[in-house]
Amino acid sequence: MIRTIKEILLLVIVSTAIAVVANSVRANPAIKGHLSWGKNYFKRTASPEATPAITTNAPPVVTTADKPEETEYHIEHDFQTISHEDVAALLDDPDTQAYLNIFVDARNDEAFQKGHIPGAIQADHYELEYYVENLLQYAPSADKIVVYCNGGSCEDSVLMCQDLLELGIDRSVIFLYEGGWKAWEASGAPIETGL
């Protein structure tokens, strides 16, 4: 019994030591996969004055009506939202070409490379340190920042919106695209692959 406890303790110590070293090594931007010990990755802060959602008179997207559970957004938030039609319209807006409207894809590398909204900037909330420089190159001067993730029960876009607020971006320019990638892909809208 005592021998088993000793073995358990040794294995736990060895595992912890390797995990600490490996996590420190992964702080290198070239490797990725680093987790901060003290960062609350799931912190959700409510704003004192929630802004109303943007409403459009356009008909709702019906291309995914046969899979309503996939496009319905289950995460509570207080950010203003943007409809699929408005996001699609922004794609052709000249301001988008001038980076005055930007799309922020809050999904991970693998998902982003498989496909994203054309021109979108990737910014994964959980590894923000790797993306913040690129984000701050465009976000402060943008008139509209459309943030999306997978839709459904994906909370990454809401967490990304909070990150933008913490980076000093004005709440009025941040728009959450609730349908996210699932709705975008299902609608047959243009997509871009790779980084």
Add this chain to the structure above:
Amino acid sequence: MIAWFDQKRLSLASVIRVYLGGYFIYTGIYKVLGPVSFLKAIHLYNLLPETPPYFLNATAIILPWMEIICGIALLLGWYVRGAATIIALMFCAFTPAIFLRSLGVMHEQGISFFTVEFDCGCGTGAEIIWIKLCKNMALFSLACITALSKSRYFAIEGLMCKRAGACPLNDSTSPNPDKDNPAIDPTT
């Protein structure tokens, strides 16, 4: 005959040990490669508090490596009992958690328990949960068998005790393993 049966039993226990070791090395590497996915998965169980975040983050950072180290220990036959006990304890913690979460998903989505499917963060992707629970029970049993087994076939522990000349266990390194262990020596 008894000795033959015991030898087969001990060989089977070694096969189980090696299988468990390989399985945990695989799932551990899967989690180490995607620490954020694992962090999100364990967060969904609500087992650990969000604040302070140290518990949740430390679990996501350390647990995958613990699986790998325990897997390597089992594969090599080194600190077998400790490694198998850690793995059995992990199953004790996570299997009920998976079950409780599956009940939550079932309630939320209004679907049958047998159709509940999600990524439990176990390193095997999204799975039908009742099947996953059965697999976990089976793996838990295998971990218990390994923890209780005296088999040290193809194990570093077997080699080490043989070299020290103090093998309390039956092992493959002995020319006649059953002679070393009166408990299963048919001549005694």
